[in-house]
Amino acid sequence: MEITEKDVDGVAILSFSGSLDALTSPEATDYLEACISNGKNQIVADLAAVDFISSAGLRVVLTAMKQTRLAGGDFRLAALPDGVHKVIAMAGFTSILKIYDDAESASSSFRK
Template sequence: MTLRIDHDVRGGVDVLTVHGDVDLYTAPQLRQQLVDLVGQGRHDVVVDLSDVPFIDSSGLGVLVGGLRRARSHGGDLRLAGPNDLTTQVLRATGLTSSFHIHPDVGEALEHPLAG
């Protein structure tokens, strides 16, 4: 499956809507998007996972790296809309305590920077 990432800005927050599996083959594409955003001074990001049926350890590593980059610049990376499987993976790896996870993008945007 191919990966498509839509990018828009809502209220000054960058929203990346990810479509497709995030795995060993597609994770570098998401990593590059996140690196580019932080490099452009964009440190508040919501990653919409509502159209991601599967994420593996490579994908999780990219999200953790994006979170670290954003927070090192005083920003945050929030997750929105993960499905049950993705939520279970985040829970099993202990990452639910690292990320701010919201049921949808709208709720994620209502929460200020975690910093």
């Protein structure tokens, strides 16, 4: 798994690639926690290049959501591949998460 980060008007856009499973999720959690503790609480996770997510990856998402919201921000998802979307939907996360078609609309959603 790799994470690349860019900043668009104060919104951190994190592009994940590879798999978010029990092997990689600790690294993803560490990365997100570092972001949030550095004051970035408006985060978009661009998952277009994520080929696999398991329940371990969902824990990363849930933790990031709770932490950003506690800090007054939000954690939003963009560009979910079919498999990833199915897992998010099975867990019922679609009702508590904001999901966008692409990273651009996700980041601009913070300005509305």
